[in-house]
Amino acid sequence: MIGSLFAGHLGRVAEVSVLCRREEHATALNEEGLRVSGRHDFVTRVAAATDPAELPEPELALVATKTTELAAAAARLDGHWPEAAVMTVQNGLGAEEAFDGRRVISAVTFMSGTRHSDTHVEYILDTETWLGPYGETPYELVEETAALIVESGLKARAFEDLRPAQWSKLIFNATVNAVAALTGLPHDPHFAARDEPADLGHLVFELVEEGKRVAAAAGVELHEDPWEMNVLATRRGSRHYPSMLEDVEARRPTEIAHINGSLLREARRRGVETPLQTALYRLIKAKEASYS
């Protein structure tokens, strides 16, 4: 869905090819193009194939798979497009490491949409994508990429250091996704309520506090306070349906190992106690085990 939003928009200002997993997806895109509806409305022509060798080498390869499919995506690019920079747009931390040896741009996105078909995506939340250099990647490349994304009609912002933003989003995501998946609640005002002792907001607050202690131990000064992000988002009244809640309702594997896992791995490395985040992790893993 995120990949389609980027491909559709960028196709208006650059040559865009789409590397698909399924042959019928590639065929449909080649025949019909990619339709964006919702906040924007247009159809872009794209070149699509299931084999990178059939596509021209791009300057930038944008990888926006779910973290659960990241390793497979990286394996498919192996040996192809050696000069292309890679932009990773994943939840959690460490997606960049899958593309060692290439120039990598780190990104996190807050936009969202709904995938209606292989050739149609609806653009819903028109919030920003944040980009930053990874390793030796020059900041100029990040700025150029952000400018291109903005030119295409999406919102983007370049950061010299993305980690403060990445960490804010990580703590927010780990907490809101897991709590939603366990309770069945969309991201609604219950997540911010702290009036009664039994209110869910107390737990959300404490989970965020644990995450902030990990960030502090990792030497990261957060870009935004994840608790404030939570309060603002629930106040906007979007009642956003977190992807992990969608996953457990469809009895699919979740991104827990990548999102919450990257927070817990960092906590272990830094010697920070995270009893509540750890409890959520175990409960979600057990929920996945209940599918079978």
Next chain:
Amino acid sequence: MIGSLFAGHLGRVAEVSVLCRREEHATALNEEGLRVSGRHDFVTRVAAATDPAELPEPELALVATKTTELAAAAARLDGHWPEAAVMTVQNGLGAEEAFDGRRVISAVTFMSGTRHSDTHVEYILDTETWLGPYGETPYELVEETAALIVESGLKARAFEDLRPAQWSKLIFNATVNAVAALTGLPHDPHFAARDEPADLGHLVFELVEEGKRVAAAAGVELHEDPWEMNVLATRRGSRHYPSMLEDVEARRPTEIAHINGSLLREARRRGVETPLQTALYRLIKAKEASYS
């Protein structure tokens, strides 16, 4: 279901009347009697009515409602059967207080069954019911009652002090019920697994530890270690479906406020920290909020 198991069996060794909420339930019982199947198989004649005034005053009134219906049950007995002793069979602590001014026998039961209809209950787990005196109730009454239950074909045991057993069951129940309700898992070996760091057994163990600290602070020496109860039950392979899991799957209010609530109230009273049990409590309350 527990009430029907008692009524069916006790009807073979004593006069039993059933106080029903619904008129058609009373009519069906009067016409067909109460059938027990499963481990035992027989039909007992019982007298049933929806008004206590239509039933003879019993020596013992057995109250086995869910805790969520306890207050209503107590209100219906108000002003009736002043000489009858009351035996409470509820999860959690404090059910006895609803019958202040009467002789009360405290009980917890480990047996289980399935209610097939208004007049048919299946007896599944033939485990014990434990009884003890509450307040000034003479222990002899408890022993007589336990003996009568045993004579009826069920398993029962009298304790001079039931609190150690009640607390063991409370800690076990609070933990297993809430974890099952959140994960969707029946009480299966995941609850005892502690091989990998993400394994659920670690969380169950820590939840039980919190409960044990509360019991210790309340001056209760546990009858059985709830962690051992958990390990043994999962090893038996019964994959028991905890009632709180049934409740959330049917989107019904759960017994969280009574079971886990009595543990947390006691923790607050004794100044014991219970961060994980508190987290579970908030998650289950939020799950209930997601029904609407």
